Amino acid sequence: MFRNLYDNDTTVWSPQGRLFQVEYAMEAVKQGAATVGLKSKDCAVLIALCRASETETMQPKIMPVDMHLGISISGLTADARLICQYMRTECMSFRHSYSGSVPVNRLVTNLGNKMQATTQRYDRRPYGVGILVAGYDDGGSHLYQVTPSAVVLSCKAMAIGSRSQTARTYLERHLESFESCSMDDLICHGIQAIRGSLGHSHEENAALSINVAIVGANQPFKTFGEEENRKYLDMAKLMGNPVEGAGEATYSDDDLLGQGPSATSDCENDEDAATVASTEET
Incomplete structure (x- = not known):
């Protein structure tokens, strides 16, 4: 049985109950980059x-959406630009109607909901991009992961992209400290997690190039410049090698997740806040 008999469009299921187009996304x-x-x-x-x-210039992986939130992407940048534009339009529409931030x-x-529709129509394909959404509103700080299969997860910390499992292991080992971390410490932990995904490659770590963004109370969403990025890279190096001396993680991947969107108290409509789920690879 040939696999390509069942991957012509998203609405065709394989005999094993798999949607190959979603798995490809x-x-x-x-x-993608971690x-x-x-x-x-x-x-x-x-x-x-x-x-x-x-011979190439670096494409930014962090995109501002509104003053109180932004996204980081891994996967197809072209798909990410479409999604970012959609989110910006939603923010402007909400501000025009309610004179406030969504x-x-x-x-x-x-x-x-938008990403889930593409997994059910034969004339569409799933978005080939994973998204981390960071924001701050009346409910406090938020971090969400959105997958190509349209699963929306509220997270305490998360890593996606190439070799991201090592980064998630680092996050699991230090999960307890994140809640009370200062902004500088939180950024350094994130850089250490990124460095961990590179393994022991000294050449890659020496030429590490990153994008950093922050949002919080009294802090609009801000993407740092190259000079600030370099400062935090130097600070993170003082913490040592994230791979060496790594013990067993105290927490699992499930512990990185928080409550779903529907559990957040600042949502105006419970139906609008329902967690979106679709078929994932088993």
Whole structure:
């Protein structure tokens, strides 16, 4: 039985109950550059690894959406630009109607609904991009992961992209400290997680190029410049090698997840805040 008989469009299921088009989109995320998100009680941080050859310029992996939130992406950048534009339009529409900022959980739920529709129509393909959404509103700091299969997860910390399991292991080992971390410490932990995904490659660590963004109480979403990035890279190096001396993680991947969007108290409509779920690879 040939696999390509069942991957012509998204609405065709294989005899094993798999949607190959959705799995292909998930694979695009695994091949993308690693990106990490963390949050404390006062702020949320995004750190993304930038990769480029000698003949290419680096494409930013962190995109501002509104003054109170932004996204970090892993996967197809073209798909990410479409999603970012959709989120910006939603923010402007909400501000025009209600004269305020859209709640973060409401926006990610709408995004999940949009991404889920592409997994059910034969004339569409799933978005080949994974997204980390960091924001701050009346409910505090937020960090969400949105997958190509339209699953929306509220997280305490998360890493996606190429070799991100090592980064998640680092986050699991230090999960207890994130809630009370300062902004500087949170950024350093994120950089250490990114460095961990590179393993023992000294050449890659020496030429590490990252994007860093922060949002929090009294802190609009801000993407740092190259000079600030370099300062935090130097601070993170003082913490040592994230791979050496790594013991067994105290927590599992499930512990990185928080409550779903529907559990956030600042949502105006419980139906709008329902967690979006679709078929994932088993």
